[in-house]
Amino acid sequence: MGTLKIAVQKSGRLSEKSLQLLSDCGIRLSNGERRLKAVSPNFPVEILFLRDDDIPQYVEEGVADAGILGQNEVWEKNKDVTEVKPLGFAGCRLSLAVPKDALYTGPDFFNNRKVATSYPVILQKYFDENNINAQIETISGSVEIAPAIGLADGIFDIVSTGSTLQINGLKEVEQVIKSEAVLIANKTLTPEKQEILDKLLFRIQSVRNAAENKYILLNAPNESVAEISRILPGMKSPTVLPLAEEGWSSIHSVIREDTFWDIIDKLKALGAEGILVTNVEKMIL
Known part of the structure; x- marks a missing residue:
């Protein structure tokens, strides 16, 4: 398999966030110095460290296959590239x-x-x-x-x-x-490089899903399980497990972080107790 060359900003907050995203996607990089480029030993990508305002041109010309940078630089340079996916950081x-x-x-x-x-x-x-x-x-x-x-x-x-x-x-x-930060790509990627990009996009989306959702578990009286399940639908439906104490169940689900505080009072009103909310590392839909 070939290698997908991805250009990222060589320094600054957006650079660090871009590298963190790749790390969250399970991609390790071998060059800690980041002088010019870094390669991954466990995923077919090579990272090029460039000035952010040069990235659109390099991607258009095929020097890099893809790039991570601010949308403002993409729009300002107005190069013939594909804006593949907004990344949710550097807003x-x-x-x-x-x-x-x-x-x-x-x-x-x-x-x-x-x-x-x-x-x-x-x-x-x-x-x-x-x-x-x-x-x-x-x-x-x-x-x-x-x-x-x-x-x-x-x-x-x-x-x-x-x-x-x-x-x-x-x-x-x-x-x-x-x-915000965005992933751009050259418009004439080979099928081989497009396949690598698609695999990367799948990982990025899994990381984004995880960042936007929380894992919630709580205890509730059995008579409230149906209503709580309606409030917390999860990816398909919540997991409901009986507790040792008769008449009570443990409910496990996934909830969007931006809606949790809006429904916490509803859960408590239905008798929910011992509510725990934890981060989700990866979320595959």
Whole structure:
């Protein structure tokens, strides 16, 4: 079998999260230094460590077969690649911001003004869609200081918490797009490499399923088992086991983490006791 070459960011939080995802998928990497590339001894992949803004081009040209990076870089570079799967981490938003004391009345504020950004392609598309005639100043870093030094009237940049904007005397006024880490692929993969990618996608989905769900077990009186089973359907149906104490059962199921706190009071009202919730390492559907 051949090898699937996957490009990941060479440093930073997204790089660490990408490598953690591969590790969670059971993929070991042999090169701890991560200078240029690493190979896996137990899965047919080779990892290339590149600048994130170079990854779309390398994937388009087939230097790498696939890549893990932020959607914002995929959209900005606008290369001919396939966006295979969002990965659920490294979430952020790209927003317009202006000085705190600016009287902002809406997107028309930017008409005939200058906006500094490292993402001119995404920003120009937004301006075109909203019939805004603004001048885009493209800079590669320190976008937040542009208004303070007189380079621009506002900025367009990645926002995570908004604290950087506040430090630089700016306020977020328009959220343009949301972005997260994504897996991209070359559009002309060989059948052999596509098979490897499909196996990787299966593992990624199993890890994602596990991250989004919790294993729950509880004790309940038998007369409440049917109603609790309705609330906790599990993947097919809950596992119900009799307890040594007559009239009671143990119920085991899987529940989405984002719904657990919404139904905990319902479970308690039905007499559920000894409720335990644990992480799921892998979840194969």
